[in-house]
Amino acid sequence: MNSQKIRFFRQRIPSFECIPGCHDCCGPVTTSSEEMSRLPRKSAVEQAAAMENLSCPHLGDQGCTVYLERPLICRLFGTTPTLACPHGKRPELMIDETIEKQIHQFFKETRQVLV
Template sequence: MSCNRHKIHFLRELIPSFECEPGCHDCCGPVTTSAEEMAALPRKSAEEQAAALERLDCVHLGAQGCTVYAERPMICRL
């Protein structure tokens, strides 16, 4: 594990946990996150990224909510 990965894991443990409200998605817009965290998420095509950006949604937001909830970036946890 890289030094950054250890730091990210450590910081995630400090964030109080909460469950998102089903159907809310108010904060699921485009976000900036670290390259380390992005590398852990599934890659999306340029078309999927452009469509999400046009809707001002996160590229990982699916019909039932976040498709990467367990591995969501730190900004999404906050």
């Protein structure tokens, strides 16, 4: 059931081009257990290093190493005024408010874990 919701939400979050090399939104985030299970496991050392740098353990030298499977929260950045890009980048049409509310409700209803 959650897998279907995640797929539904992913299809409705608009995309846009970021500034190449910018990773300002790639900090520590939480995600559902189901989304986390799709990501490669990181060691405790890798997790600790990322937290120390207030970064994501999946952020590599060339950007997000799990971009196609990135969590919903990562996909929301820049698509809504509540998670605005600090550089003003955004899609032509922002996310539908109803969909955004449904995503936040999904966050409340599912177990969230630190990425």
